């Protein structure tokens with residue numbers, strides 16, 4: 001028994017996943033195992049047992065009968081040695097070609113829709129929507145390449161990757177990534193069901209507008225101008241934030257907060273959503289036809305129905321839950337969506353994610369900051385103050401001045417491309433490295449605000465998409481372009497600099513965002529201007545803590561709701577509504593009530609991504625923590641160590657687990673401490689008051705552009 005344990009531990013990884021073969025394959029799998037041990041000897045037994053079990057778990061009748069399965073195992077199993085090495089190398093090269101050319105084809109098909117290449121044709125959108133890689137995994141299973149992988153390389157659980165990943169060689173890590181690509185075989189109809197549910201949820205969210213001129217105050221006054229149409233929840237939240245700087249803003253903030261409460265409790269009249277002809281007082285919940293003079297141009301007067309929205313929000317969430325749950329049986333090692341989200345997606349155990357979020361929420365720094373904000377506002381905090389947005393440093397230069405500077409320097413996207421070597425040198429890369437990077441990054445004029453599209457095979461280039469107006473690149477566009485450049489540099493190093501292309505990339509999107517923010521924070525240095533001073537950095541640190549705590553609580557609510565749905569799979573929308581409100585109030589009472597001083601608000605359940613982006617919300621606070629950790633490390637480099645060298649070293653570790661990547665990068669696993677330390681330093685010496693808010697022109701709030709870092713999914717807006 002002891003000897004067996006030692007053998008098991010010395011194997012690359014023996015899957016702890018309960019991989020049982022389908023009944024009809026039990027006997028053929030047993031026969032295949034016996035035959036392979038006879039042929040290759042006892043030394044291969046543990047690999048044979050694991051490989052045959054893995055392949056059998058995904059084999060379906062359409063792949064062949066029991067005899068065909070036995071024959072496949074006999075032919076394709078390879079003992080450790082040169083033949084296995086050669087097979088591994090062929091698979092790695094083939095997948096690089098498949099993925100890399102897939103990205104290229106996709107990029108070519110979408111170029112007319114995405115790039116500023118003159119008038120659009122009706123066919124552009126259709127070409128953009130084509131996804132030539134959509135069925136690649138199905139084809140790899142049907143063509144049995146996936147079974148060669150499953151028969152010869154180890155499927156692992158996250159626990160195994162965390163417990164043993166430190167000791168694995170790079171080749172072992174690459175094998176783990178190779179096999180994990182086939183940890184799921186979800187039938188096309190299940191995937192289509194997921195896509196349909198997601199599309200319906202997107203449509204529900206995209207049509208959830210409020211015409212604010214018709215949303216009245218408690219006293220029945222109109223506080224918002226005609227034509228202000230706000231989408232829940234992003235526009236509502238951003239409006240709420242902007243009202244901190246407006247006279248009379250507090251009244252408008254209270255109206256928005258009440259409106260949000262009506263949305264999450266689903267106590268609003270259905271007639272007030274997306275209808276500019278209905279007046280509504282969210283305090284009394286009274287509705288009436290809007291008087292003719294208040295109507296938006298061209299809108300007919302409505303027939304007003306006071307009936308409340310029939311829990312559509314929660315029915316939509318349940319539909320998405322049902323759709324993703326249908327994939328559970330096809331993912332034997334991660335048999336719930338929650339497990340897939342943590343183990344295959346972010347690769348940080350759920351318990352650790354929750355602990356990190358709670359560490360931020362329970363920190364003394366957060367309470368101290370709450371007191372300081374109340375002091376600054378000169379009133380007790382209210383629940384909506386979780387969106388407090390007053391951390392703006394004094395700007396040395398006006399935006400117009402910066403616009404003039406960037407427009408002169410970058411009249412076209414081409415000019416920005418030409419300047420790349422110099423730009424990269426100013427960011428801390430050696431001249432030769434800056435030239436090499438610039439050769440691997442193409443700059444394209446984009447229709448949208450910009451994004452970064454990485455390559456997925458060596459020989460191809462990363463693409464930086466940037467918007468340049470007729471009169472040149474304005475400062476906002478430049479700031480975003482520098483952010484995207486950070487993605488492109490990470491994408492280029494982590495493709496060309498890794499030793500195995502199976503390990504190309506970073507652990508998850510939070511890491512590429514962290515790199516992009518490192519670049520973006522240094523945009524003034526690229527322009528040859530003075531970097532933001534310590535005061536600005538302090539405000540940034542306080543803003544980071546407040547924003548992280550806000551979204552951390554939202555992440556906990558999302559997580560709680562998903563567990564409740566798995567515990568109550570037959571729940572009705574009304575039951576889910578009550579459960580979600582209870583969870584939102586519990587999370588609030590535990591973490592935010594001590595900071596704000598008000599109990600029992602359900603406001604944390606307002607996030608639209610709870611409805612249309614299944615269990616994504618915990619990624620945002622984790623992203624803040626990772627960015628703070630990377631930033632702290634890069635701000636405290638030893639003398640003589642250039643920023644560029646360090647970024648190259650960090651990003652060539654590739655797609656290992658987040659903790660392992662971070663240990664390699666900074667010496668510590670993923671941690672909340674750097675963010676809290678930065679906030680503590682900012683609070684220190686301020687004796688309960690914040691650094692003074694600046695008069696005059698404020699610096700632009702940091703935009704959060706979309707990252708398109710293939711093959712990782714794009715990060716949606718929080």
Ligand SMILES: [Zn+2]
Nearest residue numbers: 516705706707
């Ligand atoms: Zn980004």
